[in-house]
Amino acid sequence: MQSVEIYTSPLCGFCHAAKRLLNEKGVAYSEIDVLRNPDRKPEMIQRASGGRTVPQIFVGDIHVGGCDDLYALERAGKLDALLTE
Template sequence: MATPKVEIYTKFYCGYCQRAKSLLNSKGVEFTEYDVTMGGPDKDKMMERKPGASTVPQIFIDDKPIGGSDELAALDREGKLDALLGL
């Protein structure tokens, strides 16, 4: 099974972002982080990928929008996250 591409859009000093990254790190998952604190092209790309997304983090696994920190934690509690991550 190929390693999935994990991407996370974050902002500086975002507790929810830290929590999501901590969960991914605890599973040994590599991810690409895009800081959208000051807006710019990465924020535009986030909005294009998930229209209406106004909060961070926004997490994508293999280009599928997962949601934020709460949704990521819920997937983990339900035992579904490891399968998405190829673990």
Template sequence: MTTHPPITIYTTPHCPYCHAAKALLKKKGVAFEEIDVQDAGLRQQMMIRANGRRTVPQIFIGETHVGGSDDMHELDRRGELDPLLSQQ
């Protein structure tokens, strides 16, 4: 099994962009920690970590803030996601 940096994705249950982001990560075969930010405290934690961004998902690969689903899919289209996933 390939190792990768820890991946954290802040989500809400009914967000289509969250589902799309998780689907891409699953397609890549990488494990991730999902944090449901319906809780105000967890949403605040996400906003601090994501430099004030309020929308979900917010995705982190290691300490790198990737951004949202569209940002991650764009990285994948440009061939820049796999190298991020394989960093240690």
């Protein structure tokens, strides 16, 4: 299983929705709260090619994008394959 990292903020509904999907699938992930750790936000922006909103989701070295992107992969039946590459 690929490592999953998700940059979040506790007040972000999209962050909660993305984590809910990952939890439902039984996927372990590392969560980086950029509100509590603002020094990590520049890292997120660089890794996400300029993406400043949360969540920013990474599966291995692949930048998935945000919550809508994660759910789009799930609807297309591609998320499981990405997680197990």
